[in-house]
Amino acid sequence: MTAPKGELLIEACEMHGTYLPRFCHFRGLTPQASCRMCVVRVDNPKIPKLQTACTMPVSEGMVVTTKSEEVESVRAAMVEFLLANHPVDCPVCDRAGECELQDQTFGYGEDRTRSQYDDKEVELERQISPFIYNDPQRCVTCKRCTRVCEEWMDENAITVLNRGASTIISAFSGWVECSDCGKCVDVCPTGTLLHVPYKYVARPWDLKQVPTVCNFCSDGCSMLAGTRNEELVRTVARDGRGRTAEGINHDFLCSLGRYTIDYVHSQERLKRPMIRRGDTLVPTTWDEALSFVASKLNEIKAANGANSVGVISAARLLNEDQYALKKFATHALDSQHADFYHDDDEVDLAAFFKHGAPTIATQEHLQNADVILLIGSDPNEENPLTAFSIRWAVRQKSAQLFTVNSIASRLERQATKALRVREGSEAAIIQALLDEAKVDDAAAALGVKAEDVKAIRKAVAEAGNVVVVFGDELRGAAVEALSLLESVLPANVETATAARAAYVDGLQREVRSTNSTQKPSVNNNPYTYIVEHPVLKVGADRVTTATKFAFLPLVRYSNSMGATQMGLGAEGLHAKAMLSAAGSSIKALYVAGEDLVAKANGDAASVRAQLGKLDFLVVQDMFLSETAELADVVFPVTSFAEAQGTQVNNASQVQFVRRAIPPVGQSRPDWMVTASIAKLMNVDLGFGGQLKNVFKEIAENVAGYAGLSHNQLANEGAKAIVQPAPNGVDAADVKDRLVSQVAQINRNLAVDNAAMTAQAGVRLKTRYTTITRHSNMLTPDVSEVKVFPA
Ligand code: SF4
């Protein structure tokens, strides 16, 4: 058989249909080789004993025995050993049915036991964090959990306490303080670690598991939504291990995608349409609400003419919803004004795409980059999957990370060089990359040493492929200027190969000089010699882009990219301008899924005042938001779990969101509400009441979508949407504007490290107001935590 060079034997065997049992091995984690379940005999006189297939790379001409009496007796002994103190309480264990210990006992264990219950060591179960339950007796000490916490999350929040039969996984203090990603629970092969919100909720065989996509941040993790009795009870990463089509995130999910799903069944969900009678909103029928809205909008349009009604959507709504809203504005309302709500500080996608089609980096590109340049964002907080990919690239693939940030990020710990720069100065690093002569000036503007900027420029110039991850702090002409990097710092294969070899060799020497008690720091990869092929996807080749530079814009919401592609904000007034024009040129607003009042923060009073000037306000939302409270009519709409359609992540990959549960109450999908109103206004949007027809139109009309269908996306996973061909760029003009942007940076502003650290870590959770306000998981009640005495 053949396998990619450097692939691990355990994975190569699986690729060719021979599954080797394992506990400690887990794709994407460093080898541990502690459980000895994967032993095989390799026909080589130099190694005359059984070998662990999880640590051995394949080699030319290798002869391997995976099944023999010798191998089977060792595996059976290991299973017996692991069960010696195990309570075998499968009937009451949440993991039963998807437990690897159960499976491997059936597959490789004996049908007898020599250990009696009374002899077993007992460590009682305990809750160790708001989200983690721990039953130590079930542990096989594979350390997947501690490795995932250290290697994927860089948290080191849990560790192994005690030794031998008394081993438990916990924190030294007994209470785990961490970002609650829940991955330690997911990767645990047994029922030792369990998700608190899911404890005793369902058995795996009771669950209907629906592949869908998280709608929290713009990374767009795919996941399996587990439902029981038409209720969403859990989400797990869609893991590519045969359960479903492979997701872009492999086994990764963060706390938001995993635990905040409880808002779907919040008691505060709107169940029926509401209509204003006097000062109060009262429940009404769909028929009355729809007819009333249609006749009022027709009336306002007739009295005030075209462009008197505006449409504002939320960037988390699916493509189909956005497309329907845009078409509704154009065809039914006769209005150019349709935009999705932009926060003040949001990646300027218009500037980014202004000069054509920059190469967009996917998570795979990021995981395989030679150099990662992170500017103006903290993905750890805002795009947790991106943060994971960066950490993984540095640790497993020896990528070099450079950060240029005016906000603190825990990712700085992985950085070859981390520059904390003065607020609003990030543009200067782009100027330094574009023009070597401006390095000193850029450093002065950034508030850092010139030698540090030079070092970053040198690494970027010499690298074979560079992924620039940028957030909203990079603004103005600097965003446009990204498109010039490829021509100014072109790829040079010879220099890049030499620079890469020198960097990796330097790492190796550093690692070799550490002894076993001095664990190498996270960005020194001690395993490069052992595992040459560390990719998250089994048997995959290294994924790189054709261009040297690729970009990952960390847009704010789960479908900011899709909303842009559907043409929201392409013409007419932008959302905030519509608000300003309320009562003057804008007489009515149709708001879909956005809480304009809550988003205004300190300016809520003036937003309320503006909304008060309207003749008519329609809101469709899941909750009676502060904006909905002011509306004349409110429509209840579906959440991501009840809706179906497509969503585009920050890498411009479109993915299919599947309906997991029926609509809560009388809620309807956003696109359907809009189409119904249009119909009552005597305008047929042409969807025939069918979601697939909305997407059919998208495929016909929106650039990059040709040939795609819901079926294809559902079966084949994420597809890249490529924007239209380049318009050409006036390089001199962009550079001039960048120079004047950098010249305007206030160089007297202090670089305040302490303030940056204090401000870190609070942004994402405050953004999804609609969702986070109705999730109990973000502020779990820990008063009921029980820690049983051991
Ligand atoms: S939940 Fe995540 S961060 Fe917390 S201990 Fe587990 S793996 Fe570590």
Ligand code: SF4
């Ligand atoms: S708690 Fe689970 S993942 Fe961690 S060592 Fe024990 S069995 Fe392995």
Ligand code: SF4
């Ligand atoms: S990283 Fe983003 S898309 Fe993935 S689970 Fe977290 S919030 Fe959802």
Ligand code: FES
């Ligand atoms: S899977 Fe190889 S030793 Fe555990």
